[in-house]
Amino acid sequence: MSTLLRLATAGSVDDGKSTLVGRLLHDCKAILADQIAHVKTVSEARGGDFDFALLTDGLRAEREQGITIDVAYRYFATDKRSFILADCPGHVQYTRNTVTGASTADVVIILVDARHGVLEQTRRHLAVAGLLRVPHVVLAVNKIDLVGYDEAGFTKIAKDVNEVADQLGIAHIQAIPVSALVGDNVVDRSAHTPWYDGPTLLELLENASGRIDNSQQPLRFPVQYVIRPQTDDEYRDYRGYTGTVASGTVSVGDQVIVLPAGRRTSIAGIDRPVVTATSTTVVERPSAVAGEAVTVRLADDLDVARGSVIVDAEASPGTRRELAATVSWLADRPLTVGARVLIKHTTTTAQAIVTKITGALDLDTLGVIDATELALNDIGKVQLKIAAPLAADPYSSNAITGSFLLIDAHDGWTLAAGMIDDEEGELL
């Protein structure tokens, strides 16, 4: 698959995330002349040196307050691969935006200020990365210039972070001593850290494996939209089910089950669009893999609509109306037992009731404690009863059929990011 890598930054406020991203872009020569000129002008007008953070802090309010409020996306490439970079906020008030940026990331770079070490936000963001099962987490111990390039301090922070990671079930985190401001070990190896013989940040990112390949998992194909041209030509009786393959491979002739109805059928055809200046047709293809947007046709005339999920006949997840899940609560008003919400799971949106709150993550001890409600930025465990049957998998085996949103039915606000627990109920 593609060599594209999606990165997100995380860490406490002012640890230097935006500066690091600006430095990375700058040293990769990914900033164009008019962008540099702009940052120079603005920095000088404020009477300061070239402020790398201005390359991503693009909103007026961000520049006035010197903090990041929402995610900025930047795109750059080196000789080895291309990157989508999400520069996320550190401030606790904007955690939901950091969750947004991290939810699509292959790599999260956690920054820690070398002077301050691990803070509550560091633990919160590590918990978010662990919960989202971001494939790689990297630690950048930043502002190393301000502690005299001290090796002992660096080693201590690396150890502290790995202790937290360990408790959260995150694999070993590689640590890099960097100065985003000076440019040490970001793209260019630093002469100030002779004691460090690991990779620079860029080297590490260029060699990180990309997106988790879930083409080997059982087939899951949530139907998005049904195509019925009803025209007077060869497509008069055409009925195609569109969607993006969530996992596995789909091939013509495959035996499948359509959920929630549970009907068995087989794949009659897979179509690829062919669009020219004047015509819109399709050609058949033998198969499609996870990540591809396609249209499938079925051998039997079944009742299939948006919300149906076509699955491998030998490995059906079945359906459920009750879920145990871990949620990241993103709304100002708290979640309480009995709350009525909407759940959006793949292409189904249904009503749901929160029947139980079974615990919340305590960021100090990293243990799960009893809770009767979840407040903004809390991570907690809940049970839901749902008005429609869902074809769901645990998040640990499938990030697409294992994830959901909780939505406020009244104003449409996204209340929570949800991840369906394993049978053991152990996600944290």
Added chain:
Amino acid sequence: MRVAHVTALVTELDALESESIFVFREVAAEFERPVILFSGGKDSIVMLHLARKAFSPAGVPFTLLHVDTGHNFPEVLAYRDAVIEQLGLRLEVASVEDYIADGRLRERADGTRNPLQTVPLLDAINKHRFDAVFGGGRRDEERARAKERIFSLRDEFGQWDPRNQRPELWSLYNGKHRPGEHVRVFPLSNWTELDVWNYIEREEIPLPSIYYAHERDVFERDGMLLAVGPYSQPRSGESVGKRIVRYRTVGDMSCTGAVASTAGSPAEVVVEVAASTLTERGATRADDRVSEAAMEDRKREGYF
């Protein structure tokens, strides 16, 4: 160094294409009255191409809307009309000219009309009760755009609140909105200018001729090459000369600059864009240079 892209191209473009097609289908399924903003520029042409792919062999289930500044390149208007005709699509036009003629809008001192598009756009959205509005904006274009969600909520005044955007998790796009509100949808969010051109080349998508090198009478202003035409005339001291140029963006003729270029095909444009030292807006848009947050301010008010 960005030319290095080429090796991984096929799969990266395929991934971008699939992501965009997914977005079009979500909107078709969840909204009642979606509309595609179609200017005849390369991004909106690529959007339309992707929308056609998303629903083939059926037609595109959306109306098109052009907010016409009255300062268009004739080649672009001709292209727009030909596409609508060939594909049997429905086009609505909201005309800035009409608003100026009857006094609802006033011409700006600098004569540019891009910022004047907001009111006719919002009126058209209200009049037709469009609930999802596809824009061709890309996050790599500009620093305020870099901040925007793929599904971006607008209140009943069409305003964007960048300080209070909805979280957007994974690819679970939340299109819920209250009556009067609408959602702007940006299927090309993650495409770069280079991706767009690589895709145009791969898919052999026809474009208005002004995207390729041609000879034109131009004069220089603020470091940009402006065409001599009905909406832009040289002031005293600005000398006119014939140059070989092409356009990187097409918009209001009075403030959209051309770049010196001999690129005559998508492949040649790809090489040129990869080597460019300026962003596309930096090279071609006078209206974005006004202030530090010109685009953010316009977007807050409801601009594209």
